[in-house]
Amino acid sequence: MTKITGPCDLLITHVHIATMDPSGGTGSYGEIPDGAVAIDQGVIQWLGALTELPISLQPKTLIHGQGQWLMPGLIDCHTHLIYGGNRATEFEQRLEGKSYSDIAREGGGIMSTVNATRRCSLDELIEQSRPRLEALLSEGVTTLEIKSGYGLNLETELKILRAARELEQQYPVRIEKTFLGAHALPPEFAGQPDRYIEVVCEDMLPVIAEEGLATAVDVFCETIGFNLSQTEKVFQRAQSLGLGIKLHGEQLSDSQGTQLATAYDALSVDHLEYLSEEGVKALENSATVATLLPGAFYFLKESQLPPVEKLRASGIPMALATDLNPGTSPFTSLRLMMNMACTLFGLTPSEALAGVTRHSARALGLHHHTGMIKTGYAADLTLWPVNSPAALAACLTGEHPSLTLYNGEVR
Ligand SMILES: [Zn+2]
Incomplete structure (x- = not known):
């Protein structure tokens, strides 16, 4: 993970991340448990385990994810x-x-x-x-x-x-x-x-x-x-x-x-x-x-x-x-x-x-830009109050994302 310094627009902490990136995280969802994602100017700047979060990172806004699952939009x-x-x-x-x-x-x-x-x-x-x-x-x-x-x-x-x-x-x-x-x-x-x-x-x-x-x-x-x-x-x-x-x-x-x-x-x-x-x-x-x-x-x-x-x-x-x-x-x-x-x-x-x-x-020809949680990708993200990413397919029981970000902006 690249270490970054200085401010960022938004930091989301205490989330399990389903990156959907085959080269990031573990398992079939590219998982990072207990992770964090830093976003600046609409772009994912850093992601990783919370324990590896650069101390120098100074977010303008901080969101505590309360153990929910963060997934791509x-x-x-x-x-x-x-x-x-x-x-x-x-x-x-x-x-x-x-x-x-x-x-x-x-x-x-x-x-x-x-x-x-x-x-x-x-x-x-x-x-x-x-x-x-x-x-x-x-x-x-x-x-x-x-x-x-x-x-x-x-x-x-x-x-x-x-x-x-x-x-x-x-x-x-x-x-x-x-x-x-x-x-x-x-x-x-x-x-x-x-x-x-x-x-x-x-x-x-x-x-x-x-x-x-x-x-x-x-x-x-x-x-x-x-x-x-x-x-x-x-x-x-x-x-x-x-x-x-x-x-x-x-x-x-x-x-x-x-x-x-x-x-x-x-x-x-x-x-x-x-x-x-x-x-x-x-x-x-x-x-x-x-x-x-x-x-x-x-x-x-x-x-x-x-x-x-x-x-x-x-x-x-x-x-x-x-x-x-x-x-x-x-x-x-x-x-x-x-x-x-x-x-x-x-x-x-x-x-x-x-x-x-x-x-x-x-x-759609947009795979270098969106569709994964990955450094350099658009911060198109959804936060879900579910205990596993499998719930998105398995449980049509009324859950909606508790947070949706489009290009880093809370929708
Ligand atoms: Zn059709």
């Missing part, structure tokens, strides 16, 4: 948080026996969300999305991703991304914005998916890049989404504009999107229930993160499990996210996702916590 790396309306009545209709295609024919399904989102003003969209963001933040989320994709025309895609930018300005949270114009085929382009992809690439992407409204693009590569060559066109255009690549891949079938995405150095491929051996190999030979979305698996009552054991054996980082959206994962709890990932997919609680911290940071 949580990171939700895949959400569709901004949309109009909700689909509660469809949920009811489905349980009353109506088929998904009947519902879609009557104007339901994804198009009902697209229509509701198109109808909202920017302010209405922000107001409807605010409770969802606040719910995530109440659980200690300090970074999240928000995708567009419920506009499917330039005007509304811009409105969604501007709403995300506005929310980031209003709340102490980091929001990574992803353009998902290739989410579904809008009715205006029925039967002309190639024409729509051209519009995405030539009319939408350059405007979004120009306004700096997104750092990445995403495509829904699936039998009911876009095919491999359409997906590749979006990737090529995005790369030419300097944007990162993400993919909704292998959710309902093996479309081999993972192999394509890794060839474009994707940040992450998300869902992966139908990931093949070749897909696992492609991930193994890349820096791409495998993001698992147990909420959608659960809500759609899927039975095909993602190949977690193979991903684990190959050392592929597994992130976890809410996939928060009105149709297939209407959940605002990353902790519920941690629990589902353990019960449904067989992750361990420490894998689940790594999935919403270190690995989800990597899925």
Whole structure:
């Protein structure tokens, strides 16, 4: 540990630290029992055992952690948080026996969300999305991703991304914005998916890049989404504009999107229930993160499990996210996702916590900056009144962080 002298903004003492840093601490959480963390100018300056605390350290503010667990702020790396309306009545209709295609024919399904989102003003969209963001933040989320994709025309895609930018300005949270114009085929382009992809690439992407409204693009590569060559066109255009690549891949079938995405150095491929051996190999030979979305698996009552054991054996980082959206994962709890990932997919609680911290940071390209408690990293921290870090995945019993720090500021 580096010895430091002089003042620091904040010192947190008497905490057990789950650093989530594989090279720091001990055990699967990178633990430092009875530790302390010093923060200056929003950055972690020192951490270690309380007994090794430099005497010369003079904090402006001191927090006694009372034996609680200090963990990295949580990171939700895949959400569709901004949309109009909700689909509660469809949920009811489905349980009353109506088929998904009947519902879609009557104007339901994804198009009902697209229509509701198109109808909202920017302010209405922000107001409807605010409770969802606040719910995530109440659980200690300090970074999240928000995708567009419920506009499917330039005007509304811009409105969604501007709403995300506005929310980031209003709340102490980091929001990574992803353009998902290739989410579904809008009715205006029925039967002309190639024409729509051209519009995405030539009319939408350059405007979004120009306004700096997104750092990445995403495509829904699936039998009911876009095919491999359409997906590749979006990737090529995005790369030419300097944007990162993400993919909704292998959710309902093996479309081999993972192999394509890794060839474009994707940040992450998300869902992966139908990931093949070749897909696992492609991930193994890349820096791409495998993001698992147990909420959608659960809500759609899927039975095909993602190949977690193979991903684990190959050392592929597994992130976890809410996939928060009105149709297939209407959940605002990353902790519920941690629990589902353990019960449904067989992750361990420490894998689940790594999935919403270190690995989800990597899925957003922020892994040199946040997602671990480490010297030089952003002081995005949560303090939990629990007796073990496993409680985050194991016990959904009302605990919230007693303290959340975002860039060193108490939220
Ligand atoms: Zn999604």
